[in-house]
Amino acid sequence: MGNTIIEASKIVKYFHDPVKVQVLKEVTFAVNKGEFVSVIGKSGCGKSTLLYILSTMDTDYEGDLVFDGELMRSKTHNQLAQVRNEKIGFVFQFHYLLPEFTVLKNVMLPGLKLAKLGPKEVEQNAMEKLQMLGIEDQAKKQANQLSGGQKQRVAIARALINNPLIIMGDEPTGNLDSKNGRLVFDIFKDLAAQGQSLLIVTHDQDFAEKTDRIIEMDDGRIIRM
Numbered sequence: 610m611g612n613t614i615i616e617a618s619k620i621v622k623y624f625h626d627p628v629k630v631q632v633l634k635e636v637t638f639a640v641n642k643g644e645f646v647s648v649i650g651k652s653g654c655g656k657s658t659l660l661y662i663l664s665t666m667d668t669d670y671e672g673d674l675v676f677d678g679e680l681m682r683s684k685t686h687n688q689l690a691q692v693r694n695e696k697i698g699f700v701f702q703f704h705y706l707l708p709e710f711t712v713l714k715n716v717m718l719p720g721l722k723l724a725k726l727g728p729k730e731v732e733q734n735a736m737e738k739l740q741m742l743g744i745e746d747q748a749k750k751q752a753n754q755l756s757g758g759q760k761q762r763v764a765i766a767r768a769l770i771n772n773p774l775i776i777m778g779d780e781p782t783g784n785l786d787s788k789n790g791r792l793v794f795d796i797f798k799d800l801a802a803q804g805q806s807l808l809i810v811t812h813d814q815d816f817a818e819k820t821d822r823i824i825e826m827d828d829g830r831i832i833r834m
């Protein structure tokens with residue numbers, strides 16, 4: 610526990626279809642509380658595969674993942690779902706908002722699912738997150754009425770709703786124009802300044818260079834960190 614959020618030790622991953630391929634080769638690293646870390650590397654080097662394992666969604670790997678002081682291998686699927694919902698906020702390349710739901714409802718959903726707070730408090734927190742991201746005026750709109758940049762900000766608000774230990778992103782600016790990409794980066798930077806830990810996969814070198822630490826991967830290995 611203490612200061613380390615993620616401890617990955619010798620993570621090995623194979624895919625078996627169509628042939629057996631080793632995609633991760635003894636990946637070992639840690640992320641400490643308050644760090645803003647980026648992961649870079651060529652397309653196909655294993656970044657998304659690694660993030661999928663670190664986020665506890667993929668359990669088919671060798672090696673150990675300790676998240677917030679707990680060994681993930683010993684957990685059931687339900688326990689892992691609980692860890693994710695409570696402690697990890699996700700931002701993907703595509704926003705995965707529910708298009709027919711309001712912006713506010715989309716942000717509230719992980720909070721309602723966690724059910725640590727009642728709906729009124731979850732709603733209040735959701736409005737605060739939207740305010741923080743400068744889109745509180747969009748709260749009552751349906752998600753599909755927003756622009757791409759606005760949708761991604763809603764996705765960030767949703768990722769923050771349960772006050773996660775860490776935000777994980779897989780190419781969160783990959784589908785945005787450069788202006789909105791910068792905006793999302795600035796939001797992450799602000800969050801980091803407030804003590805939020807972030808682990809963000811990106812192919813944007815400029816983005817990566819402005820983070821606290823770059824982890825560079827090549828062919829399933831970390832080659833720089």
Ligand SMILES: Nc1ncnc2c1ncn2[C@@H]1O[C@H](COP(=O)(O)OP(=O)(O)O)[C@@H](O)[C@H]1O
Nearest residue numbers: 624625626632651652653654655656657658659
């Ligand atoms: N479900 C899968 N089955 C088989 N191979 C996969 C699967 N997912 C990814 N791969 C392969 O694993 C490698 C790493 O992929 P990925 O982690 O998506 O790379 P990155 O995110 O760095 O672009 C690639 O060669 C990719 O083709």
Ligand SMILES: [Mg+2]
Nearest residue numbers: 656657658779
């Ligand atoms: Mg990827």
